[in-house]
Structures are given as structure tokens and as C-alpha cells.
Amino acid sequence: MNPPPYAIGIDTSVTRLHEADQLLRDLAAGLALPPDAFGCTHLVRDADGGRPRVALSLAAGSEAVIESARGRLTGQGHQVKDGAWDGAGRAVLYPGADGLTGTLTVAELVSGSAIERVRVLGAPDGPDPATRVVTRDFVRPQWRDGELVLAAMPAVGGTLVPFEVPDPTPCCADH
Template sequence: MSTVHLGLSLGHATDAEAEHWLATHLPAVPGLVACTHNVPAPHPHVALSVAAPERVVLPGTDPGLRAAADEAAARHRDRVSGRAVVFPGVESLTGALTAADILDRSAIERVTVLGGTDAGPDALIETRDFVRPLFRAGKLELVLVPVVGGRFAPFEVPNPTPCCADH
């Protein structure tokens, strides 16, 4: 069975907007992977890509955003970029887990510490119940940062403080 790759661009301004759309509109299909992609044209926005073992029905993309949608689908298909929001096993990545647990329970293929070093199988990761791996060099990779107590956490935080929020 071959995987179907689709792109969609609805002009979302932020990852949060795009994730909300995915959560409320994406059909539940086993094996489905959905990603966000920051794209520059025709204006900076977040496009979406979906890979599924069967065709899923998505809304049409405005012709002015079609190139962005096609780019997102191609990058996902080629596994060169994309921030995975929906992927097999994501629902089981809660609480504190080892790197080995994450690899065993989900579609994530590599767990690294910021800078590129592989996390050891026993590395303890505080997931914060928010795991957003990236496609990099053909693999779905979760990037970690060190946190207190010799543990790690995903690089992306669930509720980031906007840059210059105190100005």
C-alpha cells in the first residue's frame, strides 16, 4: 500500500492556529501523519501536509496559496522538513519517558539533544504532554534540551512566551 501525500494552505498565521484546524477538521485515519510548515510565499504563513495510507478529504486551497501547499506536501513526502503534530503513537507520549520508550511507542525515529548528539536509550524525558518532532534528513526526529535534574524535555514548549513580550 502506498502513502498519499497532500498539501493544504489555508493562510494560518501561527502554528497554534494550524494545530487547532488539524484538531478540529482532520479525519481519524490510522497511520496518518500531519505536519505544519512555515512557508514564505506568497506571504509568511503556516501550510499543512498530510500523509496517510489512504486518500483523505481536505478542503480546497485558494489558487494563490497552491504553491505553498504543494511545497509542504513535497517536503513531507521527501522527509526533509515538517513539524509533526499528528503521528502514530503521539497520544502515548505523556509524562516522563525514556528515549527508548519514545522510539518504541511512536513513529519518532531519532531522539537527539540540541546540537545533534543522540540521546541515550535511558535518557529521561519530561514530555510536558507536548511532543512535536521534525522531519530532518529523512527521519522523524525529536530534539531535546537539558532541564533540571539531569533530565531532558522537548525543545519546543507548549506555550512559548512571545519574543519581546515585556516591551
């Protein structure tokens, strides 16, 4: 699966991922996006090397949906550009995201969401589909070469956990 063909980027002054996640969720709630829409965060820097920030993107399979979102967002004073910021967005909103709670098998996670693959850090091969993933109710996959991929790491009892934690320590929160 590739990202949906129609996308816009929303510039922000936000510098922390959790603030960007909340802004993205708030904006999307006011847009009544269809369930197949994607909302991503992107770490960006101005061409002159200015302060890094977290920009947003929205993507959908319908040009009309994206153009409607563009109109509403620009009407609210947001700076909107054509297309996503890059091809490696960190997905916050995606089909099936709300169902990724508790503990699921890799097979359940992949079949119940837009995530196509789970990659275990430090492992050359993918995990067994029966491996349990403790989601911590926080699953943020990234687009990699046209695939939505969840980076995971080994955890207690042979389980996996998503690499990104829901409440990072302040020293690591902006990386």
C-alpha cells in the same frame, strides 16, 4: 522510515503555530484518518516573498485515504495541493503521538511512536536510551532526511525536554 507516500498540502492564512496545530487537529477529526496518518505544519512564504504563514499537510500510506481527504477539504472550501510543502514538516499528528505524555525514557518514546531518533541540542551523540524525557504533553518532532526526529534539550536532574515548548512567549511564538 520515510514520510508516507501519499500527501496533500492545505494552504492557510494562519500565521501562528498553535493556531495551525488546532486547525490541523480540527480538520483531521472531521476526516476520520487512520492511525498511521501524519499531519504536519510547514512554515511557507509565497514565491514573491509575501507574508509568511503556516501551511498544513496530511500524509498516509493509502492513496484512497488522501483522495478522500482532498475531496472533503476542497468541498469545505480549503485550497489543497498535491504533496507536502517540503520534506521538513513539523509533525503534530503521527502514530503514537497521543501516548507521549508525562515522563518517558528515550527508549519508550522511540518504541511507542513514529519518532525514530532524539537529537539533543549541542550534543554530538544521541542520548542514552534510559534518559528520561519530560514531555510536557507536547511533542513536535520534525522530518529530517526521511527520519522523524525530536529535538530535545537538557533539563533539571539529567532529564530532557522537547525543544519546542507548548506555550511560547509572544515574542517567539511566530518564529
